[in-house]
Amino acid sequence: MKRVSRPLAAIAALALAAALIALGPSPAAAISPNLPASAPGIEYTAEPGDGAQRSSNGKGAAEMPTTPDDPIAPWLDDCLGSQDAKDSDGRVYNRFKWCKEFDLAVKYYKTENGKTVLKGVNQATYQAAGLGYNDSRATRTFFRIKPGTVRYTTWSNLEKLTTSKYLKLEISAECVPGSDSPGSGCAVGRSPAKMEWDQWNNFGGWVYWDVSSAGGKGEDFVAFHKWRFHFDGTSPGWPIPEERGETGPVGIRCDSGNYFKHGTRTYPHACIYTGAEPVLTYKMSENPEVGQHIRDAQNAPDTTWPKEDHPKKIPGKWNASVFLRGEPLHRVASRYEGGVIAKENEDVKQMACGQKRAINPWGPRYNATTGLPPYAPGLECDEYPFSSTHEGAADPEWDFSVRAVSKNDNGSAGSKLVNFYTDDRILMFLDDFWVDVVDA
Structure with a gap:
């Protein structure tokens, strides 16, 4: 009998580098090229070629939701409420849905009398989610700071009032280098989103990015990728040594199988989250x-x-x-x-x-x-x-x-x-x- 191996991509543990460190539990979101900022404080950092690779949903991109929960079939609260969502790799809710709730922290230093001194730590619980497209080789990744969870610790009382809440936090989704299947490629069609910590704390909305796939192997052009969120707390006058921090990778599988349909409607492309057993x-x-x-x-x-x-x-x-x-x-x-x-x-x-x-x-x-x-x-x-x-x-x-x-x-x-x-x-x-x- 023929036996095939199950291609489940492992999702590694969260690791925030140097000054950006991961703490306890928290879920996800992202942003797309042609949409206006949904809050006055959001900035988008333009990058060369940015905004050109938005995945196209066969139904029309506008039909992919701009928030991860489904008002007709709610799932996000159930997903985020589970213990698995509090783990470093999040929870694969089903083949098309993923969520996570975790903590992040940024340490801010100053040089005083020739010494590097820790001045304060900004912390927050973030929520993240992912929705795989069912008719396009893409997944939409969502992120937000859970409202009211930003904490300012170690700062002096004066700096809490004048400094900590006005520092910037930049979030972006990215493809994990070197994780693509041979002959395939992964791309993100949106630049980072940046706001002051206090603005993130009060924003409450979701930002999102589309992670798209091209290429692949076999008749169905199957490709495996990993994406992650990148955090950067660098602010004017507050450089952070080795400031790059990122979550652990999240695995997706994309394909162009042409035999999926409901009635007369076909679904010739899709990306699903690996880790769920059907x-x-x-x-x-x-x-x-x-x-x-x-x-x-x-x-x-x-x-x-x-x-x-x-x-x-x-x-x-x-x-x-x-x-x-x-x-x-x-x-x-x-x-x-x-x-x-x-x-x-x-x-x-x-x-x-x-x-x-x-x-x-x-x-x-x-x-x-x-x-x-x-x-x-x-x-x-x-x-x-x-x-x-x-x-x-x-x-x-x-x-x-x-x-x-x-x-x-x-x-x-x-x-x-x-x-x-x-x-x-x-x-x-x-x-x-x-x-x-x-x-x-």
Whole structure:
């Protein structure tokens, strides 16, 4: 059996260099070229060629939100409220969403009597988030200082009033040098955003940047990149030795697979966040017959049809523990898309279901004893693993299960599988995925 490795990019721990140091927990945002400043205090530092590489969303760039939360399907508070978001690498909420909440600090020094003296430390909790485009090779990265979290420590009382709050903090998103896949490139189409610390403290809004991808390998032009936020607290009269500070890298994968669609709408390009393991979840309350079939196939395969002359082994079972998890499934082109593997899977399934109309209705591979017994008209023969997987009925390395289920349940479950392939951006042959059945 072919086995593919899971390309999950590791996200390194946060490291702020020298005078910029990382403290405890906090989430994210960024800024795009043609939009006006959303607060009077924001400055954008122009750089050579800046603003020319904004990614183009197929729906029109204006439809990508300018804040990371979704008013229809809120997710950000849930993401930021988790302990994982407080870790240095943040939380991959799902394949298209990432968040983080962490602390940053900038130490300010002065030279007095020939000695370098620490005058004060400005600290803040920042929030960050990322939304992958589903029809463009880009992700939008968001950043803000969590309102009311700026702290001024070590400063004298006079300097707190006259100096600390008026120093500048510059934020930018950038591609991590040397992290791109061979033959691909990463770009950010916006210069840094800069405000005084007190302005960041009261701003409350999000700034954002689009991180875009080009190139890649294979038919789907798959490329892996890492991006990060860069902090700079340098202010006039307050130089900071080795002032560069940055968060740990965040991994994304971009592709140009042309087989993703919902109805007539296609999604030929996308970037997703690596680190989330795709799981197709069926609820027993919604698909009781197919759900029970999959449960039995995963947990008690020898009780299922067809009968084999050896203990059956069926892959795809999800478990949070890698030690209890089944081998993953891998998507292939469906028979409706002309997929050869899927057609072979369908042929073997029909033999097991008794759908071959030859002398032996179970075909040459099964018979009345080993194949699925005749079932009532109006029912359909469901198979697991799915015919659109490499591990389907024709795979010599794995076994499979068939069962008669109602047409409505079978059709509903099939639609969820098709939607899952697009919603979780499951690349053919490349992505591991699992199946879970839950009661609620």
